[in-house]
Amino acid sequence: MARSDLFQQLISLYNCGKHDDVVARAESMLAADQRSFASNPEAAFIVAASYYQLSRYKEARSLLDPQRPLKTKNLQVLSLYGVVCRRLGDLRSSRAALSVALKLSPDDLSIRNNYANLLIDEGRIEEARTLLNDILLSSPDYVDAKANLARISESPLVTGLEAVPSDQGHGVPPLQADWPELDPLQAAFAEDEINDPSRKRPLEKVLIRAVRRLIAHLPQPEEPALTDEHLQLAVLAIQSNDPEVALDYCNQILLGKPAILSSVYRTAADAYLQLQQFHQAEIALLHSLCTGEADSSVYVNLISFALMRKDHRLARHYLALLDELDPHCTNLRELRAAVESLEAKPLVNLFPLHWYQPSGDMSPVNGR
Structure with a gap:
C-alpha cells in the first residue's frame, strides 16, 4: 500500500474519533512487520497520536522515538513527544522537546501552554503562572490556560509538593507545509469538560x-x-x-x-x-x-x-x-x-450471554 493511501486511511479513522481502530490496524501491520512505519513517519505520527488519546503513552513513545524527534523541526512531532514524555514522567526529555518547539515557534499558544504544564510538574509554579498570565494577555479566551491557572490557584502547596497540572493544553500547532494539514491533539477537551467541577482533582x-x-x-x-x-x-x-x-x-x-x-x-x-x-x-x-x-x-x-x-x-x-x-x-x-x-424465589437464567451489570452503586466492603 502506498504511503499516502495508508496515511489517508488512518487520518480518516482518527478524525472520526476511532482511535481503537487506528491502533488495531497499526498493531496488525506491526505484527506482520515490525518496521511497518519506519519509512512512513506521517502514518506513525497518527498512530502515536491515537495511542496518546487512549492513554497508552509507552506505545506512543515507541513509535516516536525512531523518528529522532529531538532532531526534527516539525512542531507537531516535538509537541506530541513532549506531552507523551511528560505523561511518562520523563521530564528531561519533555523539556528538551518542548524547548526546541518553543524556540521554533515562541508565540504558539498550545506549545506555551504545554510548556507551562511542564513547569508545574517541575515545581516551578511561579514561572508557570507568569507564562499562563502572558498567554491570557495575548489571548484572553484561551480556555486551556484559564483552566491551568485556576488549578494552580485552587491547589495549595503541601509539604513542598506542587499541584499536578490539568490534562489541558495538549493541542499542537499545524504541521509543516510538507505534511498534510492535521492537528490530532487539538481540542482534546471540550469546554464543558473543563468547567465540570466533578473533574477537578481534590x-x-x-x-x-x-x-x-x-x-x-x-x-x-x-x-x-x-x-x-x-x-x-x-x-x-x-x-x-x-x-x-x-x-x-x-x-x-x-x-x-x-x-x-x-x-x-x-x-x-x-x-x-x-x-x-x-x-x-x-x-x-x-x-x-x-x-x-x-x-x-x-x-x-x-x-x-x-x-x-x-x-x-x-x-x-x-x-x-x-x-x-x-x-x-x-x-x-x-x-x-x-x-x-x-x-424462596425460583432460579433465573444464571448464565446469560452478557454478564449482569447492575445500575446501582456498590462500594468496597471491609467485611468487619
Whole structure:
C-alpha cells in the first residue's frame, strides 16, 4: 500500500474519533512487520497520536522515538513527544522537546501552554503562572490556560509538593507545509469538560500524583519495599476515589516480582468496584482467593455479586465459608437474610450471554 493511501486511511479513522481502530490496524501491520512505519513517519505520527488519546503513552513513545524527534523541526512531532514524555514522567526529555518547539515557534499558544504544564510538574509554579498570565494577555479566551491557572490557584502547596497540572493544553500547532494539514491533539477537551467541577482533582489526588513523580526520581529500592509502597499508594488512591491510579499502581506491582499476589488482586477488585466494573471486580476477588489466604471482605463481596445475579446457591456456598472464617462478621446476619429471601424465589437464567451489570452503586466492603 502506498504511503499516502495508508496515511489517508488512518487520518480518516482518527478524525472520526476511532482511535481503537487506528491502533488495531497499526498493531496488525506491526505484527506482520515490525518496521511497518519506519519509512512512513506521517502514518506513525497518527498512530502515536491515537495511542496518546487512549492513554497508552509507552506505545506512543515507541513509535516516536525512531523518528529522532529531538532532531526534527516539525512542531507537531516535538509537541506530541513532549506531552507523551511528560505523561511518562520523563521530564528531561519533555523539556528538551518542548524547548526546541518553543524556540521554533515562541508565540504558539498550545506549545506555551504545554510548556507551562511542564513547569508545574517541575515545581516551578511561579514561572508557570507568569507564562499562563502572558498567554491570557495575548489571548484572553484561551480556555486551556484559564483552566491551568485556576488549578494552580485552587491547589495549595503541601509539604513542598506542587499541584499536578490539568490534562489541558495538549493541542499542537499545524504541521509543516510538507505534511498534510492535521492537528490530532487539538481540542482534546471540550469546554464543558473543563468547567465540570466533578473533574477537578481534590487535594488527595494531587498528592498521589505528586508523590508518584517524587518516587520516580528516587533510587530504586529493593523489590519487596517497592511493592509495599506501591500497594500503599494504590490503597490511598482508592480512598481518594481515584481508581484508575490505583489500577496503575497494581499494574506496576505485577510488572515486578510481588511476594503477595492476593493483596494486589484484592486492591484491584476495590478499584474495579469504584469504577462499577463488577465482572472484573469479581474475577480479581477470585484471583485473590486463589493466590492467598481468605479474607472476610472478599467473601462479603462475592456473596453480594452472587445475590446481584440471583444465584442463591453460590451465595449460600460463600456464606458458609464466611461463617466458618469469621462468625462475628458484622455483615453476616444481613447477608444470611438476603440469601434466605432469595432462596424462596425460583432460579433465573444464571448464565446469560452478557454478564449482569447492575445500575446501582456498590462500594468496597471491609467485611468487619
